């Protein structure tokens with residue numbers, strides 16, 4: 001391999017990436033990172049105003065960004081969004097299934113509605129959006145990259161987050177199922193499992209002194225992670241550098257799972 005070939009391994013120029021749940025937190029950081037690597041990014045959430053604001057934020061940095069507000073957990077909303085991409089001639093080369101919600105409650109008290117809401121948003125949505133993207137990648141013969149955002153709970157259960165844990169465990173297997181069926185079409189589907197990351201989702205936990213102390217004392221890195229610390233792994237899994245990596249999960253957790 002030449003130096004030029006080595007450098008271009010991570011080049012995302014000419015690629016279009018859809019990052020779900022990318023108006024803030026991890027999704028916005030991943031969108032910015034992919035755009036800084038040359039991709040044209042499509043930002044998403046359920047809120048049009050938040051999508052517009054995030055698009056403007058990346059455009060102000062000189063990055064190539066546009067928005068698509070839709071609910072990833074609603075099949076009709078997903079299909080309408082992809083019909084819009086088709087009409088606009090947008091081909092999704094890279095999909096990051098990142099949108100997610102948390103729900104903290106002892107399992108004995110979790111209602112069926114809350115169970116379904118968490119499973120639908122964190123797991124079923126990745127199937128819906130992943131399938132819509134893969135159909136186009138296969139029809140166009142272009143192949144592509146799918147990154148499903150899991151969690152530490154893809155590997156280890158914790159109390160009071162049962163539906164989230166089950167959904168994130170499912171995300172790990174969803175990537176493997178996608179790899180098993182779509183590798184023949186040159187689609188690579190992998191998962192990233194973040195540790196505890198400083199985002200709005202964890203605001204209450206960060207502000208809870210005993211939880212904050214527990215994170216810092218139990219993680220070998222002795223600190224929370226930042227959204228930008230997931231960017232390198234996402235670029236790797238979105239790029240030609242990972243063309244023979246399929247169905248894997250990479251934990252980005254400061255070493256936490258090594259000691260759990």
Ligand code: NDP
Nearest residue numbers: 021023025026045046071072098099100151196197199201
């Ligand atoms: P945030 O709560 O900060 O952001 C979540 C994003 O998802 C927002 O843009 C939100 O926008 C969007 N979203 C939520 N529901 C939907 C929906 N139905 N359709 C479209 N967009 C939606 O979360 P994080 O950045 O912390 O988390 C991102 C991902 O990383 C999630 O999958 C999460 O489970 C995972 N993760 C996070 C960790 C952490 O410590 N923060 C650790 C491990 C995994 P809106 O609500 O306006 O629609």
